[in-house]
Each structure stands twice: as structure tokens, then as C-alpha cells.
Amino acid sequence: MSPIAALRTAARVGPARLVAGMRLSAARPSLAAAARFSPATTMTRAFSVSAGRFGSGTTDIALSAKLQEELQYEKSEMAQAGDATPDFLKSFTEQGIWAINDVRGNDEVTLSRKFGDENIRIMFSIADIQQEDDYENEHDAEGEEEDAPPATALPIRASVSITKTTAPGAINVDMICQEGSFSIENISFYDDAKVGTELTAEADWNRRGLYIGPQFDTLDVAVQDAFDAFIAERGINESVAFFIPEYAAYKEQQEYVKWLGKVKSFIDL
Structure with a gap:
């Protein structure tokens, strides 16, 4: 747990x-x-x-x-x-690579940076923390009946978008973050960068029905290795993979306390 x-x-x-x-x-x-x-x-x-x-x-x-x-x-x-600011957060921000965009009250967090002529964005959600709690509670109950290996923390999904200031289009990478590493699930390409990156209902609707590319593990191994190196060179590495679940847990705790206060105030009025 x-x-x-x-x-x-x-x-x-x-x-x-x-x-x-x-x-x-x-x-x-x-x-x-x-x-x-x-x-x-x-x-x-x-x-x-x-x-x-x-x-x-x-x-x-x-x-x-x-x-x-x-x-x-x-x-x-x-x-x-x-x-005081948690050590993991202080260490991450001191690297000066990624900017953290965290709007209080929202469940999504964005990391962003520039790499040459590219704009890179990583998005993840604290909703995966809730799913992890449910998963662990179920496995704790099973563990009472039989000896089972320690449950591995559920992975947190991350979505990476890469756009260029010198060229149209956008690459989107769906990834799984777990135990300090990323595993790529899918890589999509959009001719229109707005369609690929905007967080609007219209853009989401326009993305539906478009070809999203093959499953990553079906690609030739050499192509997979080249994509892994491409992602790592842009700072999407072990440091970020450790940071994302830690920050998700940190944010979820803050949001939970705020939620308790707001609900109680509403009940009391």
C-alpha cells in the first residue's frame, strides 16, 4: 500500500x-x-x-x-x-530543464521545455494515484488468504507532444512511467500541430478517426531503439520517470486536503 x-x-x-x-x-x-x-x-x-x-x-x-x-x-x-519544498521537487527544479505548470484544482500537470527549435510537453494526471490505491486495496485483501509478492506500484501514463517552430505537424508519444523508466506504447503524427496538441473539445473531436500509428512494440527492434534514444536525448529520461509519480503523489495530497476543506465549508453553510 x-x-x-x-x-x-x-x-x-x-x-x-x-x-x-x-x-x-x-x-x-x-x-x-x-x-x-x-x-x-x-x-x-x-x-x-x-x-x-x-x-x-x-x-x-x-x-x-x-x-x-x-x-x-x-x-x-x-x-x-x-x-519546506520537498527535496525531490527542489532537486528537479534546480536542474533548470523542465518548467512545471500545475494549476491548483486541476488533476493534470504539464512539464515543458525547449530543445533547439522544438517545443516539448509532457502531461500526466493524478487520477492514476486513485487507481493505484484501489488496486493495492484489492491486492491487500488477497494477501490475507495467501502469500503473494509485494505489489508493484501501478504505472502512471504520460503523453508527450513535440512540435517545431520551423516545420508544421506534431509528434505525440503515449508512454507508461514506472519504476524510474518509460516504456513507449504508441507514436502518432499529426499534420496539423493544433489538432495534435490543443486541449479543446474541437481538437479532440478532430483527432478521432485519424490513424494513430502502429503499436510501438510491433516496430522493428532497431526502430524502437532509435526512438528510445530520440526521446532520451530530449530529457525524457530516468530523472523525469522518477519525478512524475513523486509529484503526482505530492499534488494529490494537497488537492485532497483542499477538497476536504471546501466540502466541509459547503456542508456547514
Whole structure:
């Protein structure tokens, strides 16, 4: 299990505790019982006060409390790590090769650089981190029944685009990043660079139906080796392959904490 999954599993409270909390709430006098001793206006007033603070549901308070517990735990873990930039990120940025474009709230991250007359972009998503947690949880359950080898972390997909300022077209490379190495799955070429690189619905639609090239492992071995060298020369190497999963985990943790805070604020209003 990954560090993120382990921390989350330890922090989260199971359904049994949540039900127990709801049962305690159920022990309070019901609205129907209160109506026997109080005017109808009293019942309406009590409901309106609660609704104004915690929405319209009877479960809002319990959910808010659980979100607060999780938020406090995650923040305490981040506080122990300190506010300093992680060493892996500091080392990567100090190389001065790749620029990191990370928009908070988005699940995609972009690395970009120039290489001669080429513009190179690598994109990856933290969504693969979620898939890794699900995969590891399934295999942990299987491991209780039989001895199994340690699960290898799921790979993270990366998409590379290469365009030239001196020529039309774009090369797109679909790759798998795992354990400090890249493996190429497919290489596509687009006559129109915009079609190959723009992240719009129109460009995505235009890409559909176009020939995307052969599967990489069906190419002649000598061609595969030449493409591997071509990619490595442009800085898509072991350093980047180690960085991508580390940064994906780092970003996912930050986004998760922000998500907890936003959802709790919404519930509380």
C-alpha cells in the first residue's frame, strides 16, 4: 500500500462508528414527541435554526464532524513534514530543464521545455494515484488468504507532444512511467500541430478517426531503439520517470486536503 493510501486508511472511520454516532443522535427526543408538549411554532423554530446552520438534512452535523476529523489529521501530517519544498521537487527544479505548470484544482500537470527549435510537453494526471490505491486495496485483501509478492506500484501514463517552430505537424508519444523508466506504447503524427496538441473539445473531436500509428512494440527492434534514444536525448529520461509519480503523489495530497476543506465549508453553510 502506498504511503497516501496507508495514511488515509488509518485516518478514516469505518461505517460502524458513523452508525453509532447516528444512533446517539437518534436517542434525542423526536420532533413528534416535542410537539406533544410544545406549540407547533416551537417545532418550526427549532428546525429553522438547525437548517440555517447545517443545510436541510439531519446528517449534516455528523458528516461535518467526520470531515473535520479527517482534515485535522491530514493537516497534522503535513505540518510534521513542514512547509519546506520537498527535496525531490527542489532537486528537479534546480536542474533548470523542465518548467512545471500545475494549476491548483486541476488533476493534470504539464512539464515543458525547449530543445533547439522544438517545443516539448509532457502531461500526466493524478487520477492514476486513485487507481493505484484501489488496486493495492484489492491486492491487500488477497494477501490475507495467501502469500503473494509485494505489489508493484501501478504505472502512471504520460503523453508527450513535440512540435517545431520551423516545420508544421506534431509528434505525440503515449508512454507508461514506472519504476524510474518509460516504456513507449504508441507514436502518432499529426499534420496539423493544433489538432495534435490543443486541449479543446474541437481538437479532440478532430483527432478521432485519424490513424494513430502502429503499436510501438510491433516496430522493428532497431526502430524502437532509435526512438528510445530520440526521446532520451530530449530529457525524457530516468530523472523525469522518477519525478512524475513523486509529484503526482505530492499534488494529490494537497488537492485532497483542499477538497476536504471546501466540502466541509459547503456542508456547514
